[in-house]
Amino acid sequence: MKAMVLAAGLGTRLRPLTLECAKPAIPLSGQPLMCRLIERLRAEGVTEFRLNLHHLPHTIERVFESDSETDWPVSFSFEPEILGTAGGLKANESFFDDEPLIMVSGDIVLDFPLKEALAFHRSSGAIATLVLRPQKPPYQFTPLQMDKDGRLDNFSGLGLDNAPESVTYLFASVHILEPRIFDYIPPGRFWEIIKQAYPAAIAEGEAVLGYSVGQGYWNALDDAVRYLQAQRYLLRKEQDDRSTFYSTQAQIFPLTQLGPFVSIEEGCVVESRARVENSILWRNARVRSGISLKNCIIGSGVTIDADCTNRVVTRNGETSLDFT
Numbered sequence: 001m002k003a004m005v006l007a008a009g010l011g012t013r014l015r016p017l018t019l020e021c022a023k024p025a026i027p028l029s030g031q032p033l034m035c036r037l038i039e040r041l042r043a044e045g046v047t048e049f050r051l052n053l054h055h056l057p058h059t060i061e062r063v064f065e066s067d068s069e070t071d072w073p074v075s076f077s078f079e080p081e082i083l084g085t086a087g088g089l090k091a092n093e094s095f096f097d098d099e100p101l102i103m104v105s106g107d108i109v110l111d112f113p114l115k116e117a118l119a120f121h122r123s124s125g126a127i128a129t130l131v132l133r134p135q136k137p138p139y140q141f142t143p144l145q146m147d148k149d150g151r152l153d154n155f156s157g158l159g160l161d162n163a164p165e166s167v168t169y170l171f172a173s174v175h176i177l178e179p180r181i182f183d184y185i186p187p188g189r190f191w192e193i194i195k196q197a198y199p200a201a202i203a204e205g206e207a208v209l210g211y212s213v214g215q216g217y218w219n220a221l222d223d224a225v226r227y228l229q230a231q232r233y234l235l236r237k238e239q240d241d242r243s244t245f246y247s248t249q250a251q252i253f254p255l256t257q258l259g260p261f262v263s264i265e266e267g268c269v270v271e272s273r274a275r276v277e278n279s280i281l282w283r284n285a286r287v288r289s290g291i292s293l294k295n296c297i298i299g300s301g302v303t304i305d306a307d308c309t310n311r312v313v314t315r316n317g318e319t320s321l322d323f324t
Contacts, residue, residue, distance in 0.1 A: 262277065
């Protein structure tokens with residue numbers, strides 16, 4: 001099975017971090033976000049990946065170029081102008097074969113099995129199956145409903161604000177598709193799969209179904225707060241009681257206080273008596289002696305020499321974080 005990883009977006013809601021690198025390349029506890037996603041999909045049987053690129057494409061390409069120890073089955077397509085979720089897929093039609101394919105957003109943390117959803121799709125005859133997660137109000141994401149046959153036809157969420165909790169879902173950014181979806185996407189144009197391709201297919205009698213996956217973890221890194229939330233989940237899962245990751249190529253002085261929920265990438269320096277909590281330090285960041293850092297994301301090459309709380313600080317600018 002082959003997969004399309006959507007990686008062309010501008011990542012505007014994660015700025016100024018995404019002025020430094022494309023969102024799928026941001027570090028997450030020692031590993032780029034998209035590498036975690038690709039590893040998860042490989043465990044589900046995906047063998048080849050195509051990534052569409054537009055914004056800061058070199059920051060994605062160099063992730064795989066610099067990792068000589070892993071055989072990443074990835075290739076790229078460059079979009080001089082963004083083509084949208086369906087348009088980008090259509091531009092890579094020749095990459096796919098006659099089997100079902102997966103299309104997934106490149107900015108998610110996905111930690112749940114897909115095998116049952118894939119089996120459901122193959123037996124359903126649907127042109128598309130959207131992987132869903134249960135969602136309760138107040139809704140953070142567009143609420144979706146399925147009818148008794150699992151069909152989806154209201155992708156806007158309109159009229160669902162007061163829908164019963166038991167029948168509302170969020171879309172987990174994973175599409176399982178039949179190759180005939182390409183019949184509903186014009187070539188060389190900006191085209192969106194949910195707003196344009198799916199309604200066109202439904203109008204021709206095709207079924208677009210939903211499949212709810214209740215177990216496991218999912219997070220879309222839409223903003224810096226969700227970025228820190230994803231880090232917290234991964235540190236709990238991977239670091240046991242430490243809840244702290246730091247690269248072996250980082251320098252941690254004595255008498256520092258790290259954690260909980262801290263990631264420190266390679267080249268970083270945390271000087272003595274510094275206190276770092278619930279924060280992410282990108283490569284070559286530095287925290288001066290005695291400084292307190294809490295609920296922060298520090299970009300590459302930045303030195304923090306004053307106490308900092310609830311901030312994103314990069315060489316390209318700063319912004320505050322809202323934890324309310």
